[in-house]
Amino acid sequence: MGISRSWGMWLALLFLVSGGCSSTGGQRADSGAGADAQTAPAGPEGAAGVGQATPLGEDPDLSLTALDDPDSIVAVRVVYFDYDSSELSETSREVLIAHGRLLANNPQQKVRLEGHTDERGSREYNLGLGERRARSVSQMLMAEGVGGDQLEVVSYGEETPADFGHDETAWQQNRRVEIVYLGR
Amino acid sequence: MTKSPRILFALVILCLLSGSAQAVLEIEITQGVEGALPIAILPFSGQAGPLGDGDTIDGIVESDLKRSGRFAPLSPTAFPEQVPAGGAVDFDLWGGKGVEYLVTGAVSSQGADGATVSFELFDVYDGRRLAGYSVPATQATMRKAAHRISDKIYEALLGERGAFSSRIAYIISNRGGRDQVVYRLEVSDSDGYDPRSVFTSSKPLMSPAWSPDGKSLAYVSFENDRPEVFVQNLATGQRDKLSGRAGINSAPAWSPDGRRLAMTLSGGRAPDVYIMDINSGGLTRITQGTGNNTGPVWMPDGQSIVFTSDRSGRPQLYQVSAKGGKAKRLTFEGRYNAAADVSPDGGKVAMVHEDSNGDRIALQDLRSGEFLVLTDGRLDESPSFAPNGSMVLYATENRGRGVLAAVSVDGKVRQILRQHNEDVREPVWSPFTD
Numbered sequence: 001m002g003i004s005r006s007w008g009m010w011l012a013l014l015f016l017v018s019g020g021c022s023s024t025g026g027q028r029a030d031s032g033a034g035a036d037a038q039t040a041p042a043g044p045e046g047a048a049g050v051g052q053a054t055p056l057g058e059d060p061d062l063s064l065t066a067l068d069d070p071d072s073i074v075a076v077r078v079v080y081f082d083y084d085s086s087e088l089s090e091t092s093r094e095v096l097i098a099h100g101r102l103l104a105n106n107p108q109q110k111v112r113l114e115g116h117t118d119e120r121g122s123r124e125y126n127l128g129l130g131e132r133r134a135r136s137v138s139q140m141l142m143a144e145g146v147g148g149d150q151l152e153v154v155s156y157g158e159e160t161p162a163d164f165g166h167d168e169t170a171w172q173q174n175r176r177v178e179i180v181y182l183g184r
Numbered sequence: 185m186t187k188s189p190r191i192l193f194a195l196v197i198l199c200l201l202s203g204s205a206q207a208v209l210e211i212e213i214t215q216g217v218e219g220a221l222p223i224a225i226l227p228f229s230g231q232a233g234p235l236g237d238g239d240t241i242d243g244i245v246e247s248d249l250k251r252s253g254r255f256a257p258l259s260p261t262a263f264p265e266q267v268p269a270g271g272a273v274d275f276d277l278w279g280g281k282g283v284e285y286l287v288t289g290a291v292s293s294q295g296a297d298g299a300t301v302s303f304e305l306f307d308v309y310d311g312r313r314l315a316g317y318s319v320p321a322t323q324a325t326m327r328k329a330a331h332r333i334s335d336k337i338y339e340a341l342l343g344e345r346g347a348f349s350s351r352i353a354y355i356i357s358n359r360g361g362r363d364q365v366v367y368r369l370e371v372s373d374s375d376g377y378d379p380r381s382v383f384t385s386s387k388p389l390m391s392p393a394w395s396p397d398g399k400s401l402a403y404v405s406f407e408n409d410r411p412e413v414f415v416q417n418l419a420t421g422q423r424d425k426l427s428g429r430a431g432i433n434s435a436p437a438w439s440p441d442g443r444r445l446a447m448t449l450s451g452g453r454a455p456d457v458y459i460m461d462i463n464s465g466g467l468t469r470i471t472q473g474t475g476n477n478t479g480p481v482w483m484p485d486g487q488s489i490v491f492t493s494d495r496s497g498r499p500q501l502y503q504v505s506a507k508g509g510k511a512k513r514l515t516f517e518g519r520y521n522a523a524a525d526v527s528p529d530g531g532k533v534a535m536v537h538e539d540s541n542g543d544r545i546a547l548q549d550l551r552s553g554e555f556l557v558l559t560d561g562r563l564d565e566s567p568s569f570a571p572n573g574s575m576v577l578y579a580t581e582n583r584g585r586g587v588l589a590a591v592s593v594d595g596k597v598r599q600i601l602r603q604h605n606e607d608v609r610e611p612v613w614s615p616f617t618d
Contacts, residue, residue: 084498120543122522122536122565123390123610124435124448125492125499127411128455128476131432153452154410155432159388164359166563166581 062105067181073098079137081175083118086132088140096137099179100144107147112180113137115155116162118171123157130155137177220256220597221341222282223249227260228289228301229269232323236377241289241301241330247375248334248348251590252574253597258283275311283308287337291321298322301329305340315340327377345616347570350374352577353382353392353401354588354611369403371418374570374613376588376601383416383423392610393436398617402426402436402445413447426460437480437489439506446470446480446489446506457491459506470508479523482506484530490514492522501535501548515548517555523565527573532593534558534567534576545578547593558595566609571616579609 066072079092088096103109115134117126134153141151163170225242234240249255264277269290278286289303302318317336321329328349335346356368367389372379383389387406394401395415402415412428413436427433431450435457438445445460449467457471457480471477475495482489483503490503496513499522504511515521520538527533530550537546542562548555561580568577575590582600586607591598601608 119563121520121538122479122492122499124479125476125494125522127390127432127434127448128450128478131450131455132476153431156388156406157390157411159390159406160365166584 062102064102064106064109064184066102067184074102077179077181078176079179080172081133081177083120083171083175084129086129086136088136092137093140096140097144100141100146103141103150104145104147107150109184110150110152110182111141112152112154112182113141114178114180115153116160116174116176116178117158118174119158119161119166120171123159127155127157130157133175133177137179220254221284222256222258223285223287223337224258224263224278224281224283225249225287226263226267226273226289228291228303230291230293232291232293232299235323235326235330239327239377241291241326241333242287244327244330244375245287245334245337248331248346249337251375251597251599252338252346252348253592253594253599254338254342254574273306273311275306275308278308285314285341289333299326301326301333303333303336305337327373331373331375344574345572347572347574347613347616348374350571350616351398351614352376352568352588352611353394353614354579355389355392355609357388357586357607357609358605359607369401371401371614382418390610391435392612393438394612394614395438396440396442396615398614402438404434404436413445415445426462426465431455435479437482439482440484440486444506446482448478448480457489457504459489468508470504470506471511481524481526483526484528490524490526490533492524501533514550517546517548521546523567525567525569525576527569527593528571529573532569532573534569534578536565536567545576545591547576547595556595558591558593559589559598564589566611568612570613577611577613579611 061072066074069075073095076095079095103111113134115130117129131153134155138151138153142148161174163173225246228241231240246257250257258281262281264281265274267273273286286306286308287303289301291299291301293299299321300318301321304316305314306312307314319329319332331348334348338346351371352374353369353371356370358366360366366384366386368384369382369389369392370379371382382401385405385407390404392401392403399419400415400417402413404411405414408428411432411434413426413433414423415426416423426445427447427449429449429451431452432455433447433449435448436445443462445462447458447460448455449458454474454476456469456477459468459470470489471491473495475493477491477493479492480489486506488503488505490501492499493502498520500513501515501521501524502511502513518537518539521535523536525534533548533550535546536543537557543564544557544561545559545564545567546555546557558576563581564578566579575592577588577590579586580589586609588601588608588611589598
């Protein structure tokens, strides 16, 4: 990548991260007080522009240790979908924004986004729907500044349900994307 | 043979099956038949012993013919006479029971492990012998010999090739412990007996597809934690990965000449149908757009492909030249049609059709446009035509388990192949292979 493009990329990322600071109107499930956001140590490639960005105010912990805190919003690792849809709900968006910031702040951390569907309809078509859901999540994360190289998208279609039942209660649990942090 | 051993063996089978934790498919007839040929299969003399689950050759033939929906075999408990080996048949007695065709047979031993199974087919009305054949067999291949006899009878009376000697492949999902699922790709006889495991994995398996020569199966395996297409030779067990690109690799479908494989690849974009030249590995993309295009199946002339696409909003079936180009929409009934299979003569397409009751198997006649819903399940899927086009095999749900079922193409006869303790799905019927 040429120098000017690389600068452009960091500027764009900086812009995206600082742009994300302003509230989009939804309630934010904060992990708690802490006026200073803990800035994560810069990764080996020195993501200086992102790691030492403007403090994010009341935003949650941006270090990977947040992943071990059961009260943190990033303890939520699954987002759900409506039938035949890959649209993200408001709740999902909030969860993903939190993951996105965490990942953007820790560019060496990779995640696998595993897309799933309920059992209705064609198995082959459901592979595509599961992937569409995982890509929806991936796009949301990238909008928060996560690098494409941090994200792997995989679809399991209807093949690995969370709930083996045959009714809407089960199906609801199966229409999901799981966020799997690699190496943790 | 007298009646009581037959009743006894039926009871024994019921006991074995009801108590069994074994994973063997069994047959259950769920619907009756009109217009089926009344036939009686007499016990074959000279049988050495029971065949898998206590069956007899005549019992297997009776099951086969009944399952096709084209025959109504008389139950042995209603037989008007017992005919000793080589004895004369009193056709009037059988005619009096409404039987129109009658089969007698015998097994003669010829040395160490070899035998010959012979049968004769009679027209009851005038006692005329319509056909007679001999089939070589060993004790191990006796079930297969019985299926060949069923084929001969089917062909003699209906003028069409029987499909009883063909095989089926399917996926089994076995949930042992809560999170420990084992997946198996199996091949069995068309009645579900003599299953043989082809591949076992702790990760999902999907979409088996027979090569046109019946010697290989292509399938999707998640063994590397993503969907990839593999081909396996059934005789040698040799496996080759045909595609493991980023994204989805799935839905393999062999061309009729066996030289190309259609498949679905997504590679970071929406899934599209591609055709791979098996020799060179070269790929040609034949669908485009932002929709989900998948589930390719070849027309028998190898010139075009039917596939599923949601380009109009929800999945419907389309047809496109195998060279790519403009796709033509085929289905307009209902809001969701997917998972096509094309009949061997190219005249009909079977599909998963969603309506307010759930997912059913439907058939569309490609010439007349006539649309017929064949099944009445809630979660029916994976239709696969028999190689003679007479029946469609599919996966359904019964008592909370995935099971396989077969339905005649007029929708009148449906029969479940029942599975204990394991979920069975994604059946594919093999081509004729001789």
